[in-house]
Amino acid sequence: MPGGIDPHTHLEMEFMGTVTIDDFFSGHAAALAGGTTMHIDFVIPVNGNLTAGLESYKHKAEKSAMDYGFHMAITKWNDEVSKEMEVMVKEHGINSFKFFMAYKGSLMVTDDLLLQGLQKCKSLGALAMVHAENGDAVAEGQQRMIDLGITGPEGHALSRPPVLEGEATSRAIRLAKFINTPLYVVHVMSIDAMEEIAKAKREGQRVIGEPVVSGLVLDDSWLWDPDFATASKYVMSPPIREAGHNKALQAALSSGILQLVGTDHCTFNSTQKAFGSDDFRKIPNGVNGIEERMHIIWDSMVETGKITVTDYVRVTSTECAKIFNIYPQKGAIMEGSDADIIILNPKGSFVMGAHTHHSRSNTNVYEGRKGKGMVEVTISRGRVVWEDGTLNVAAGSGRYIRTPPFGYLFDGIEKSDAAYRASLRAPVQRSKAAA
Ligand SMILES: NC(=O)NCCC(=O)O
């Protein structure tokens, strides 16, 4: 089947922290071992300057062992950012921009900025992505927990409940509808957010919902673990929710309400997680998943009969390639495609954990998890890069994949704009009242 494509990772985090294995491409090695042949990362602009941000990440990525592309994050707004977005799309092959509605005081965007960004994305044929949580309310929730004396990892989940994810998802969807541009909601973690997406899709709006592996199979009980090192591993945003949300997200993936599976892979080691040992607000947010994604989705969705093998290929690979407009170069096994292929043995079994994974991090939220479905061979652009437990990759063998604008989600947008204008019945021609 076609190699996996992870639509949403933060592999740059693998460059930080304690080195436990080969020091520069641990995340890439992890991905290839897990049957993912390409990943799409995101870049936080350095001081708001996208060009500098891209250069610094491209420099790091020169050592990449796998093919990769970039989303970029827009965290402030002015004429320069607007012009740079254009340069990114037209000259650098970036076709998606991520907006954080959370992380007040650092990455969070206001509605005003989001509207400007949506409008700009639409004009460029670039996909707007949102991290949907109400950042102002999260800040209130955090203070509420601190005032109650709740400082441990459970305070993280309690301070940013599903209602805040539902609210921001609904707001982003409505603003995208107002602008009439497609929207991609990253890491959908709750029923509340998923239902907003379902409603918008029913009404014909072009909204993509991306669940991540952690949200599909874990629950928040770990955050109440008395051991801080264990509990803090599970801190990510939006939080992993209480049991029930995961199964509902699985059902939404089966029925097509949610369309493709990402990881939001963003690992921090135990020393980094311990920065927040006396205040959950200081625990770095993020969990692993890039090495586990293909296995866990096979085990939890295909082995249980919730999706077909064809659906599996779609949600782990093809859909991503189509959305980011690189199909059929990626996401397909066809003449002329890149020959990114995996061989997954459905009878093979796995046991996951920090001692055996290929990531640099010493934590793994799937520690001890067992299941069926094992990637035995990963082929990237025709080269066997992983076979029977052995990696065969050279640093720098990965290629930057340009993602062209105006993917299929933009088809016909100009027609619906024209229909909108025609529906206005305005301006009404009025004769000047006689003096
Ligand atoms: N999700 C998370 O907790 N960390 C990565 C940054 C983000 O996407 O919010």
Ligand SMILES: [Zn+2]
């Ligand atoms: Zn996010």
